[in-house]
Amino acid sequence: MCLGIPGRIIAITDATRLMAMAEVSGVRREVNVACIADGPLEGLIGEWALIHVGFAMSRIDADEAEKTLEALRDLGEAQEALEAMAEGQRALEANP
Amino acid sequence: MKYATEFRDPKAAKAVLAAIARTADAIGATREKPVHIMEICGGHTHAIFRYGLDKLVHEGVEFIHGPGCPVCVLPMSRVDECVEIAERPGVILTTFGDAMRVPGTKRSLLQAKAAGADIRMVYSPLDALELARRNPDREVVFFGLGFETTTPSTALSIQQAAREGLTNFSVFCNHITVPEPIKALLDDPDMLLDGFIGPGHVSMVIGTHPYDFIARDYGKPIAVAGFEPLDLLQSVLMVLRQIAEGRAEVENQYARVVPEHGNPVSLAAIEDVYERRPSFEWRGLGEIDASGLRIREKYRAFDAEEKFGIGYGAGPRQVAEPEGCACGAAMTGRIKPTACPQFGRGCTPEMPLGALMVSSEGACAAYWQYGGARAAAE
The missing domain is CATH 1.20.5 (Single alpha-helices involved in coiled-coils or other helix-helix interfaces)
Known part of the structure; x- marks a missing residue:
């Protein structure tokens, strides 16, 4: 249930709803980036994050x-x- | 996958296993008198069996499988209530796939779906939100389930629904918290635990300080761990070294994902949307004080318990487990899954009797999938 998988943010898709496209093991899926958005959203592009049930939950340091x-x-x-x-x-x- | 191969390197694993063996020998751990380490999280239980770590570590280290599998600890009464909501006219019930086969006292969600209820498996609560947008004439209910890892996702979804003014979306909230059952286990005089592997993804939300009481008040070591085999082995070594050196601290093996103070956005969303219930029922563990969350008054329009008049306080509650099911004893580490008389006979992953056989994170399903079936046949 608490399964999380590393994914890379590749584009911002809906800035108002804080949605971005993430690539997870070669598969693309739109994810919510509210939990990792601590600055301009464009700054997230290229970043790795732990993805869980459609949300980028934590940046990978x-x-x-x-x-x-x-x-x-x-x-x-x-x-x-x-x-x-x-x-x-x-x-x-x-x-x- | 990022940081997968690096944390699966067999050569490095050999070195950590050797260090574990040296430390276990130094503290006098043997097969007869092992060190008991509880991995709290069901994801860790699954990884331990998947990689055979329980067989690879020194024989003086014994893993006790903790209560960190949300569908395993979900009481039958809550499954019944969820089925009742799903069978109301006009409802689309959405759920994570894990919850589909959990037995209720009458039927599981899978059986209710077969009987005609509109139950749909989703990957994310955001999918449920999208279903609500596309079906304005239907009531879309999300079966909110899980520990602190998953709680922010339903909180953020409820906040989003409120911003959009959606009136046909609600959450049947069964979110639970990790520290309270751990305290209940530590207070149980039958429980002999020497240390803990802390849940990595719960901790990326809540940070490492909620476990301070384990070290400070109970004198037990804990290492928060990642999910790759080397993460787990390294955290076992950290716990053993604490024991060897007479320390009891909260250590963080998974610092690449877990910040000391957790994730501020997630914590704020949880605080905004949820409040603690006075107590919540856990299968196998009973009622535990302040261990469950409910939706706050200001978001009551999104609370399925309010909307459908179902749940805590709505009627008499029945605490029941199927006859012959030893999930409770297995969950508290009192017996091994294979010691349950129903294991592999009346209870298999295809036809689960108890919840520990349902989810791949349940201890019984892990035993069955990775060698337990063999053990039962022998």
Whole structure:
């Protein structure tokens, strides 16, 4: 029910009713942009937003996404280091 | 899709799973004595099963499936009332598809439609609004259903209808809120929860502060999470690390979509259109104080309960679940769906007896679709 899907605003279709065309996974659908319209509507064009039941509910923040991905990358690097250490330990303990 | 592949990377998932395993070992979590983490949102339940995350994580981590599936917690009496509205002459009842097969005490909306009621599935309340514009001689009612994610969309639609002066549009309001049932669960002495995965899309509307009480008053960690597999795994790790370090905080894993203070336009629309009911009935959980919304007096012309004289206060209420249905126990995590005697026998997604089998976000339907059917057959 709370399903949301990222979509990109590509045009303003009805400024009075705050309606815009969004492209969601290649499909176009008119959506209401009241929740993300905090300035001139044209400024929304090209923006990514989370679309839910015909409403653009929240802008997707690229900087925050990058921070989350960075934390995941750090975990990946830590994991590689831990595996290398374990490998080294096994090498030290191995009997020829 | 934007930020889908990045959050589905198997290599990154392996690293997070390893970190989860290390942290679970450090806090002494085992299969016999697991850490219980409740994912509140039904969308998360679905994603956990879809990606098999419950099988991938360390055996000391057990997911408890929360009440965050609106059609699952919808009481039968409300389905009955909705059917009653749909069967009134001249009514076009519009609804999200999820609600069509929810059993009432007499029939579901799908059965009412088959019997001749004009019931139409829509994607958005805006579609219902458009139907009202195109059919001025009909009464168009929207079955308003869902948590804070969906509430702004019906509030904004009602405001739009008021601006246009539409007189043949109304909403049968069943909107409910997340924090109140969580408090009810935490107050239940039978409930043994160690932490929570917070609902991502509810939180993009209400922000993260409405969960402060979970950390402050109950000492439980919570991480608000996105819906991709890495989002969920990372949030499990965040909860485990809080436990390991003796912290209880509200953390936000889904900051790319969830602002700390929520969405001001959505919150203002909710405040303008809705007020809290004294209490609302949840299937499996009973009446919960201040957990449901109703339409304010100034928008009463758009309130289907007022328009059709149906609903709370209009007659005696009957609280009932079908015989043999264990949805209540499954919803509070007391039993696993597969332990219900009706699971896969009297109750399947095609012929649901209880609500948890109806929606793909219900725990029983998720078990059935992703491996539970196998388990039942074994």
